[in-house]
Amino acid sequence: MAAGEEVSVNLDEELLRRCARGDSAAYRELVERLEKPLINFILRFVGEPHVAEDLFQETFVRVVKTLGEFRPEASLSTWIHTIARNLSLDWLKAKRRHRETTLDAAASESKGRVIYFKDVLRAGSEPPDRRAESTEDERRVTEALGGLSPIKREALVLRMYAGLQYSEIARIQRAPVGTVKFRIHEAIRDLAGLLGAEDDRSSRAQGG
Amino acid sequence: MTCTEIRKQLPELALGDLDAEPAAAVAAHVAGCADCRAAKERIGRAVGVLRSVPAASPSTERRSAAVAAMARVHAEQSEKLLARPRLTWAPWIAAAAAFLVLVAGPLLRTRSWSLEVASLRGRADLLDRSSGTWRPLAAGEKVRVGDRLVTQPGTVVELAEGPHRVWLDQETSIDLVDVLALALDRGRLCVAVDPSAGEALRISDISNSVVRVSGGRVEVSLRDVQGGGMVGGSVESREGHAVIPATRTESSRRLVARVDRGMAELRGAQDQRLRASAGQQGTFDFGGQPSTGALADRAIAPWAGSDER
Numbered sequence: 001m002a003a004g005e006e007v008s009v010n011l012d013e014e015l016l017r018r019c020a021r022g023d024s025a026a027y028r029e030l031v032e033r034l035e036k037p038l039i040n041f042i043l044r045f046v047g048e049p050h051v052a053e054d055l056f057q058e059t060f061v062r063v064v065k066t067l068g069e070f071r072p073e074a075s076l077s078t079w080i081h082t083i084a085r086n087l088s089l090d091w092l093k094a095k096r097r098h099r100e101t102t103l104d105a106a107a108s109e110s111k112g113r114v115i116y117f118k119d120v121l122r123a124g125s126e127p128p129d130r131r132a133e134s135t136e137d138e139r140r141v142t143e144a145l146g147g148l149s150p151i152k153r154e155a156l157v158l159r160m161y162a163g164l165q166y167s168e169i170a171r172i173q174r175a176p177v178g179t180v181k182f183r184i185h186e187a188i189r190d191l192a193g194l195l196g197a198e199d200d201r202s203s204r205a206q207g208g
Numbered sequence: 209m210t211c212t213e214i215r216k217q218l219p220e221l222a223l224g225d226l227d228a229e230p231a232a233a234v235a236a237h238v239a240g241c242a243d244c245r246a247a248k249e250r251i252g253r254a255v256g257v258l259r260s261v262p263a264a265s266p267s268t269e270r271r272s273a274a275v276a277a278m279a280r281v282h283a284e285q286s287e288k289l290l291a292r293p294r295l296t297w298a299p300w301i302a303a304a305a306a307f308l309v310l311v312a313g314p315l316l317r318t319r320s321w322s323l324e325v326a327s328l329r330g331r332a333d334l335l336d337r338s339s340g341t342w343r344p345l346a347a348g349e350k351v352r353v354g355d356r357l358v359t360q361p362g363t364v365v366e367l368a369e370g371p372h373r374v375w376l377d378q379e380t381s382i383d384l385v386d387v388l389a390l391a392l393d394r395g396r397l398c399v400a401v402d403p404s405a406g407e408a409l410r411i412s413d414i415s416n417s418v419v420r421v422s423g424g425r426v427e428v429s430l431r432d433v434q435g436g437g438m439v440g441g442s443v444e445s446r447e448g449h450a451v452i453p454a455t456r457t458e459s460s461r462r463l464v465a466r467v468d469r470g471m472a473e474l475r476g477a478q479d480q481r482l483r484a485s486a487g488q489q490g491t492f493d494f495g496g497q498p499s500t501g502a503l504a505d506r507a508i509a510p511w512a513g514s515d516e517r
């Protein structure tokens with residue numbers, strides 16, 4: 001282990017010890033240290049901003065409740081992202097159960113996602129001065145990510161939006177690094193494939 | 209490389225995770241292969257779109273709400289831990305308790321709600337959780353479940369519960385979680401447990417490492433991993449003055465149980481269990497992983513007046 005890592009591990013432990021004593025300054029420090037990757041991971045994983053903020057808060061509550069379960073072999077970031085991931089998966093499962101009561105609606109929704117993504121890709125190639133539509137783009141990116149399987153989406157989002165290393169994602173997903181890489185690359189290919197299909201269709205339309 | 213091999217590497221290239229050498233190989237292939245070039249562009253565009261959405265931040269209110277929620281949960285958990293009945297001992301209850309201790313005691317073990325301060329050398333302070341105030345400890349008084357006790361430099365306190373004894377060394381801080389459960393926050397203590405009492409005394413630290421002593425004499429301390437010296441936990445303050453001196457910066461600390469007589473059971477945070485017998489010492493790492501080894505120095509608790517027991 002590099003000297004720098006050793007120092008950061010000790011700082012993590014020190015911070016958690018202060019949290020265990022109920023030190024509010026330590027809670028704030030912990031939230032501020034991890035809020036960026038965490039909120040971006042949860043938001044892109046569950047796709048609903050209000051839910052993401054609730055899950056964000058619940059993650060830190062869960063941290064206080066389970067401080068004794070932290071293993072120093074894992075990094076603080078890995079541990080907290082695992083908690084956030086488990087809470088997010090629970091929420092997604094509950095949402096899916098709720099949805100399955102209307103199967104037809106779910107089927108038509110997944111078709112809708114495919115159409116949305118080609119729009120996203122088109123919008124992405126347009127000049128950046130169209131910033132006014134960023135919220136609309138955001139909604140469409142969310143829809144596109146929502147079309148991926150949860151396991152691929154989770155790996156992709158942890159890498160791209162939380163900025164985690166492959167080895168950290170491997171710990172969170174309890175899978176070999178190679179599998180994690182494969183999931184991320186598959187996710188990107190899935191999304192790019194939609195563009196390819198769309199390109200083929202439009203070139204056929206132009207030719208005919 | 210074949211087109212299939214090249215395409216496998218395109219997502220990694222788009223993410224910027226591909227090393228220089230394979231990246232150059234892909235670039236060379238793509239320059240002369242229109243199909244792979246189109247595939248590279250598609251993948252690059254998809255990654256570009258995913259990157260185009262701005263990074264999110266939690267709202268200020270949410271950040272504060274999260275911090276407040278953490279503090280509330282901590283308070284609730286502490287309260288649950290300390291929520292033992294605080295009886296105002298009405299005379300009839302005292303009479304009933306006396307009856308139980310005197311008559312039924314040998315047959316039925318009764319649980320008291322306090323430890324008695326059997327002896328006090330120097331000065332110690334007690335935080336009464338019900339009122340939230342600090343006061344000096346006096347010999348002969350009771351330390352109740354929920355109280356925090358802090359000893360000053362040069363102080364040794366002896367606590368008694370039935371046949372059991374607990375000695376607190378100087379600059380030690382404990383919480384009385386239960387009559388037979390002490391949470392050690394800093395410093396060192398020594399326990400002598402009568403095996404005939406049939407109930408173990410438990411000493412824990414904040415990482416949920418637990419030392420159970422069902423009989424014998426065991427010294428339990430929190431030690432600095434690097435220097436080996438004693439370390440502190442939290443700093444208490446009273447009316448603006450520190451009740452105990454500010455501690456050195458803790459790098460990493462270990463709970464160490466040194467067994468003089470009898471046996472100690474070590475329970476890690478993940479319920480790993482080990483036993484340390486007389487002449488051995490048990491050590492927990494921060495995460496609660498226990499290990500045992502021979503005791504280097506047999507002198508246990510020279511700081512306490514415990515040698516005569």
